[in-house]
Amino acid sequence: xxxxxxxxxxVFAALLATLLIVPxxxxxxxxxxxxxxxxxxxxxxQHLLTARGYSTTADGDFGPxxxxxxxxxxxxxxxxxxxxxxxxxxxxxxxxxSNGSNGSAVxxxxxxxxxxGGGLTVDGAFGAGTExxxxxxxxxxxxxxxxGIAGPATWEALLSGSGSGSGGGSxxxxxxxxxxxxxxxxxxxxxxGNCSDRTRSTCTSFDGLRATTANGAVALxxxxxxCTLTITGGTETGHASGTYSHGNGYxxxxxxxxxxxxxxxxxxxxxxxxxxxxxxxxxxSGNIYADxxxxxxxxFVG
Numbered sequence: 001x002x003x004x005x006x007x008x009x010x011v012f013a014a015l016l017a018t019l020l021i022v023p024x025x026x027x028x029x030x031x032x033x034x035x036x037x038x039x040x041x042x043x044x045x046q047h048l049l050t051a052r053g054y055s056t057t058a059d060g061d062f063g064p065x066x067x068x069x070x071x072x073x074x075x076x077x078x079x080x081x082x083x084x085x086x087x088x089x090x091x092x093x094x095x096x097x098s099n100g101s102n103g104s105a106v107x108x109x110x111x112x113x114x115x116x117g118g119g120l121t122v123d124g125a126f127g128a129g130t131e132x133x134x135x136x137x138x139x140x141x142x143x144x145x146x147x148g149i150a151g152p153a154t155w156e157a158l159l160s161g162s163g164s165g166s167g168g169g170s171x172x173x174x175x176x177x178x179x180x181x182x183x184x185x186x187x188x189x190x191x192x193g194n195c196s197d198r199t200r201s202t203c204t205s206f207d208g209l210r211a212t213t214a215n216g217a218v219a220l221x222x223x224x225x226x227c228t229l230t231i232t233g234g235t236e237t238g239h240a241s242g243t244y245s246h247g248n249g250y251x252x253x254x255x256x257x258x259x260x261x262x263x264x265x266x267x268x269x270x271x272x273x274x275x276x277x278x279x280x281x282x283x284x285s286g287n288i289y290a291d292x293x294x295x296x297x298x299x300f301v302g
Contacts, residue, residue, distance in 0.1 A: 029156045029157070029160035030086060030087040030091075030159060031086075031159055031160065032084055032085070032087075033045055034084035034085070034086075035064075035067050035084070036062060037062040038060055038062065038286075038301060039286075039301060040111050040114070040115050040212065040285075041159065042060050042061065042062045042286075043059075043111050043284075043285055043286050044108040044111050045062070045066065045070070045093070046059070046060075046066060046069075047104040047105065047107045047284075048094060048095065048104070048105060049066070049069045049073060050104040051095050051108065052073055054070075054072055054073050056069045058107070058284050058285070058286060059282065059286050070083050070089070073089075073093065074089060077092045090155070091152060094152060094155040095108075096149065096151045096152070097109055097126055097150050098148065099127065099128070099131045100126060101126040102126065103124050107123070107284060109126070109134070109150050109158075110122045110124075110130060111285055112158040112159065113130070113137060114212075114285075115158070115212060116158075117218075118215070119185075119215060119219045120222075121222065122283070122284050131148040134148045134149070134154065137157070138157075172210055172211065173206060173207075173209050173210075173211055174207055175205055175207045179196075182206075182214070182218070185217075185218040185221045186221060186229070187230070187231060188229070188231070189204050189232070189234070190230060190231075191203045198235050198236045198237065200236060200237070201236060201238030203236045204231060204236060205235050206234045206235060207235055208235045208247075208249050209235055210248075210250060212300060213251070213252060213300040216285075217229075217252055217300070220254075220298075224263045227259035227260055228255075228260075229254060230254065230257075231254060231255075232254065232255050233246060233252065234246065235249055239251070244301065250299055251299050252298055253292075253295045253297055253298070254295055254298060256291070256292075256294055260296065261291075261296070267283075268281040268282060268289060269281060269282050274290055276292075278290040278292050278293075279291045285301075287301060288301070
């Protein structure tokens with residue numbers, strides 16, 4: 001009897017350990033996004049906070065106002081109000097959305113899908129295009145069911161990754177990879193030196209371009225439709241330095257044509273003037289468009 005009791009005790013302990021381990025493994029998929037962070041996951045947090053009734057500017061920058069909104073949300077939901085969005089906060093913050101949904105939660109979803117090359121306009125309207133991207137993502141990650149509905153499992157899969165190797169996330173591309181992506185999207189590029197060597201200022205190079213920057217350019221092309229989109233500057237030397245710079249793969253220059261200018265000024269919010277006099281327009285995704293006269297200097301922060 002003692003031996004049987006010992007066996008039962010051991011089995012019960014093993015079962016209990018398994019039950020305790022599973023939630024921890026699941027929780028590990030959620031990222032921690034906090035003060036000082038920038039990018040698509042921050043923009044996602046900001047859109048979701050707005051969807052939950054905590055109006056937050058979706059600028060992709062986790063600053064004091066975002067920390068304040070997060071703390072307010074956490075307090076209202078019985079969470080530790082530390083101002084950081086982690087495994088405990090995400091499940092309460094996400095919103096299940098599907099075809100026909102509208103609003104900030106859909107914008108958050110579209111921002112995430114664009115990390116994986118979705119190329120969606122972040123408009124908050126969950127239509128056939130967004131559903132198709134959700135289904136494709138679910139299929140690629142082996143999720144079940146592949147139903148086009150962004151529920152907890154899909155949100156966790158989106159947030160746990162940084163994007164695909166060739167079309168999303170924080171990885172970088174070779175010139176050939178980016179050029180192929182732009183060619184497929186109908187985006188052209190020119191250089192005064194007719195070259196792609198990033199060590200020469202007269203070239204237009206995509207070597208070291210962030211995948212999310214390439215995705216942002218494709219999304220812009222899809223948004224402007226038949227408007228001609230031509231890149232005139234990439235990662236080549238000769239541009240201003242800084243974290244969010246051409247050299248670090250965050251920026252592209254686009255030839256200034258009337259239809260592109262009309263789209264930018266008519267769609268995005270005028271957010272001031274840069275120190276050099278360039279007018280600034282900021283998209284809901286956090287991307288910044290600077291009018292430099294002969295071209296648009298675009299910073300893709302997602």
